[in-house]
Amino acid sequence: MHSASLLKWQIGDVSVTKVVELTSSSLGAYILPDASSVRLREINWITPFVDDEFRMVMSFHSLVVETPDHLLIVDTCIGNEKARNYPRWHLMTTRFLDDLRDAGFREAQFDTVLCTHMHVDHVGWNTYKHGEQWAPTFPNARYLYARDEWQHWQSESQLEYGPVIEDSVKPIFDLGLADLVEHDHVVCDEVRLVPTPGHTPGHVSVHIESRGEEAIITGDVFHHPCQLANPHWCATADGDQAAALQTRHSFLKNYADRPVLCIGTHFAGVTAGRLVRDGDAYRLDC
Template sequence: MSLLHPARTEPAPAPAWTVGDLVVRRVDEVELPAQTGPWLLPGATPEVVAAAPWLQPDFADADRVLRLASHTFAVAAGGLRILVDTGIGNGKDRANPAWHRLDTDYLDRLERAGFPPGSVDLVVLTHLHTDHVGWNTRRDGDAWVPTFPRARYLTSRAEWDHWAGTELEEPRRQMFRDSVHPVAEHGLLDLLDVPADGLEIAPGVALVPMPGHTPGQVAVRLTSGGATALITGDCIHHPVQLAEPGIDSHVDIDPALAGATRRKLLAELADTDTLLLGSHFPPPTAGLVRRDGAAYRLLAVPGTTGRPADGGTAP
């Protein structure tokens, strides 16, 4: 058994949150290895973690090392089935050894959550990084084909244009070859112009610009029945960035802009009832932003594992 690729275990039910008439489920792919945190967020030292004791035990381990995860949010909205980001993917050649040729039961988990691939209507790609696009495609013989054959795949035009105009290193070219270009070649990719106040893509589901980590990154805002939630993408990688909003990600393209985006978002969410759903937050994954001195903390809101009112099952 690889320490980077843990053995499969019987999955727990996909936790769910209700946002008015919308239902959001977290569909797990993998827990990321312990070395991810120090690499991704080098400013999140054990001393920083110790200064925010609310981070333990859920968001950091006993050694004050950050916990991070890869998962998809599956949203049932107005009869539509929507996936937000598709993780790392199986069987793909990746420079990161923890992501190289994964073999997980992600598709089984997705189906158990009520989202079999053939039922998915929309796939939102918050940005075009390797760990957010991998299950866009699956292997079919010698080819990579769309995993969700009847879905429209959505990303911002600003994101596409950035990477189209950038000289890519080979690992990123490989990612585009196996996980992005096949979707475009099958005519399933839509590039969206996302205004500053957001773009509704389905009833109660809107994309909101969150630039900095990448130029065209978006978050996903859910609104229904007076309730709101926000799926982060990578504008916030980990709850430690609430305790210390100045902590930047090692892979932010524009750290100054990413930091400004993060601070503005946290100030807007602080002490409101908007549920924050972290795209890399480990369980319990979701919570409410609360002011904590000069910074913030996350008041955890665990998901339920029973069936919400609409069942979340495929038609």
């Protein structure tokens, strides 16, 4: 695995390892239409998160959280052999599981799978193709979903997400491996969920605390660090843009200028840093 795919951070007795499925600079114009190359050039600290043409780079990765007593994986990317509308994600065949194993983890070791929400790029490796069936990738884990999130997708009839639920979420429920939890659920002594609605109704972030040190895994509160400099830039995928904007402002107010490691779920490259005020906006201090 190349070094860009494997980063590791220590938060007290908890370690967090990033395992990348893919990176892309082709989605920026669709996900964040305000984030043009011209506008990105105006952000003087953004270079680690853009390509040579100042297009925003996004990472699609899982975060493995090791506590003294638990092994968790947060968000499971897109997955292999899944029929998807976006051509690059359609019937993928990546080395994700090989890279996860190369990082020292085996699927059967995990006891918890956390999905910040149920979008296509966060639930894909919940399952894998086994013959003609979708089997759980992490067979000994409990899969935790925010109750509000599950209820939302149960009531939605969007054709885009029907197949995602059918191949990556519903099989977990059918096998009795899913637990519906509240959006402020305490997973273990070191890990708890934080409600961050807007992108989806039941969206959560993941807070880690150990030995006086803290980290927060963003989920899709932010899709790219440029939104720290421009919190008003909304993603096209935000289901409720007004609520997402309010959540971003609250998130920044709560975590900026504090010794909290902010780990971006879609932040490429260095991926994590401290949130600090930068005039009327914010930046990621890596």
